[in-house]
Amino acid sequence: MTTTARPTKVTPLSGFPEYLxxxxxxxxxxxxxxxxxxxxxxxxxxxxxxxxxxxxxxxxxxxxxxxxxxxxxxxxxxxxxxxxxxxxxxxxxxxxxxxxxxxxxxxxxxxxxxxxxxxxxxxxxxxxxxxxxxxxxxxxxxxxxxxxxxxxxxxxxxxxxxxxxxxxxxxxxxxxxxxxxxxxxxxxxxxxxxxxxxxxxxxxxxxxxxxxxxxxxxxxxxxxxxxxxxxxxxxxxxxxxxxxxxxxxxxxxxxxxxxxxxxxxxxxxxxxxxxxxxxxxxxxxxxxxxxxxxxxxxxxxxxxxxxxxxxxxxxxxxxxxxxxxxxxxxxxxxxxxxxxxxxxxxxxxxxASRKSPSAVLVAVTDEASRGESVAVATGLRARGIPCEVAPVAAKFGKQIRFAERRGIPYVWFPGVDAGGDQVKDIRSGDQTDAAATSWECPYEDLRPQVVRLGE
The missing domain is CATH 3.30.930.10 (Bira Bifunctional Protein; Domain 2)
Known part of the structure; x- marks a missing residue:
């Protein structure tokens, strides 16, 4: 006779706070x-x-x-x-x-x-x-x-x-x-x-x-x-x-x-x-x-x-x-x-203004070109810009939504078909040409901002 183990219910431990x-x-x-x-x-x-x-x-x-x-x-x-x-x-x-x-x-x-x-x-x-x-x-x-x-x-x-x-x-x-x-x-x-x-x-x-x-x-x-x-x-x-x-x-x-x-x-x-x-x-x-x-x-x-x-x-x-x-x-x-x-x-x-420390999500066009996206992220990090590479080479719309859910303000699109890189401010919709060696992230977006609410 086969028995199925009951799932263990995880409950908070009173008096020991954990933060999201x-x-x-x-x-x-x-x-x-x-x-x-x-x-x-x-x-x-x-x-x-x-x-x-x-x-x-x-x-x-x-x-x-x-x-x-x-x-x-x-x-x-x-x-x-x-x-x-x-x-x-x-x-x-x-x-x-x-x-x-x-x-x-x-x-x-x-x-x-x-x-x-x-x-x-x-x-x-x-x-x-x-x-x-x-x-x-x-x-x-x-x-x-x-x-x-x-x-x-x-x-x-x-x-x-x-x-x-x-x-x-x-x-x-x-x-x-x-x-x-x-x-x-x-x-x-x-x-x-x-x-x-x-x-x-x-x-x-x-x-x-x-x-x-x-x-x-x-x-x-x-x-x-x-x-x-x-x-x-x-x-x-x-x-x-x-x-x-x-x-x-x-x-x-x-x-x-x-x-x-x-x-x-x-x-x-x-x-x-x-x-x-x-x-x-x-x-x-x-x-x-x-x-x-x-x-x-x-x-x-x-x-x-x-x-x-x-x-x-x-x-x-x-x-x-x-x-x-x-x-x-x-x-x-x-x-x-x-x-x-x-x-x-x-x-x-x-x-906080966002959940993630990342200021930029570097999009991935397809898995074959993931190395290019990693190279962009490496260049941004070398200049002190927090970023991460998209986990999946999904459609760009899904990658943008991935950034939105985490409050990441910018999505970076590596060049396609020999075109140049572009970065998009997903809050305003503005999209401009950019290079990982020279693009400047606005100071207020570099790190999550902590603000007083309800004022």
């Missing part, structure tokens, strides 16, 4: 702009390994234990239940390890950019993935880090956002010393220092659950109703200039750490106003949940799509990287590229 060619064109354009701008600002590229010891990943705050993918061999002879290595869930933790490990061969202050995959075991949803690409920059130094670097980070990002075909991005900036000092001035943390981190994490939920729920959570955590309201009053302050300082002072809370935070944030906002007007705001509800942040913190939202949360975030850290003798304080900021593209592509807000 035209979407990949958009992603590569964004990556090119990001990398080029990072390097314009003197950030060299590094790449770190994908795994770190689980115990190191677990020690970096937040809910990392719920996010880490453990790594082990399928044929594990020792039968261990727990993994010793885990995939990194951000790029800051492996970078801190990289600095300590290679400190003797680095020049400080050390700058780096890193564009790499990250894995996070959270529930997949629109714009949130289990595998995604992050684009980071950081500066670290030995012992002390100059505060002006905290203003530099968002300025680099503002320059990138200004070059990309997307709606306006606003970088929200705070300094962790402001809420920490404010809470201490309220009496929070007087007997238990962990109350500060607990309060920060609760306030960090404001955009997700709203002020009423945050107030309830604060009271449940042991804060008085008066303290909870004061925390909300602080978090409600948002300004485009340094007027946030007077508004905080008006709340009547005093503490030296609060003074340090206000001064530091004012310096960052002033620098932003001078160099990138409108790109940065002081937003005192920004806290960032990870424990290693100690100073300036950043989050970035797309105007009109605030409910999607932050696409670009980071901050100052002082003790994340240490070898026991030296501490390497740093500051960094990261673009969640996959998250950003999930919105822009998913909502049809950005697109």
């Amino acid at each position: 060619p035209e979407q990949r064109v958009v992603e590569q354009h964004f990556l090119d702009v990001i990398r080029r701008t990072f390097e314009l600002h003197g950030f060299p590229s590094i790449e770190t390994r994908s795994v770190e010891p689980v115990e190191r990943l677990l020690g970096k705050g937040g809910d990392a234990d719920k996010e880490i993918y453990g790594i082990h061999r399928l044929a594990d002879d020792e039968g261990r239940d727990g993994a010793e290595l885990g995939l990194h869930f951000d790029l800051t933790v492996p970078f801190a390890r990289y600095v300590v490990e290679h400190a003797g061969r680095l020049n400080f202050p050390f700058r780096r950019h890193q564009i790499q995959k990250v894995w996070r075991g959270e529930r997949p949803q629109e714009g949130r993935y289990r595998e995604f690409t992050q684009c980071d920059i950081d500066v670290v130094d030995v012992g002390e880090l100059a505060p002006h670097f905290e203003a530099e980070m968002p300025l680099v990002m503002a320059e990138i956002f200004a070059q990309l075909p997307m709606p306006q991005m606003v970088i929200q900036v705070n300094n962790r010393k402001i809420p920490e000092g404010f809470y201490r001035g309220l009496g929070i943390g007087a007997h238990d220092g962990s109350e500060i981190q607990q309060t920060l994490r609760i306030v960090d939920k404001l955009d997700k659950v709203g002020p009423d729920k945050v107030a309830d959570l604060l009271v449940e955590a042991g804060r008085t109703p008066e303290q909870a309201q004061a925390c909300l009053d602080l978090a409600a302050i948002r300004t485009q200039d340094t007027s946030f300082v007077e508004r905080v002072r008006a709340l009547g809370v005093e503490h030296p750490v609060l003074d340090e935070g206000l001064d530091a944030l004012a310096a960052v906002i002033e620098t932003g106003r001078a160099s990138a007007p409108g790109a940065m705001v002081a937003d005192l509800k920004i806290a960032r949940g990870l424990d290693y942040y100690t100073g300036t913190v950043y989050e970035t939202q797309l105007v009109g799509f605030e409910s999607w949360g932050s696409f670009c975030s980071g901050g100052r850290y002082d003790e994340l990287a240490s070898d026991g003798r030296n501490t390497y304080p740093g500051v960094g900021i990261s673009i969640g590229l996959s998250r950003l593209l999930g919105l822009l592509l998913g909502k049809g807000m950005v697109g």
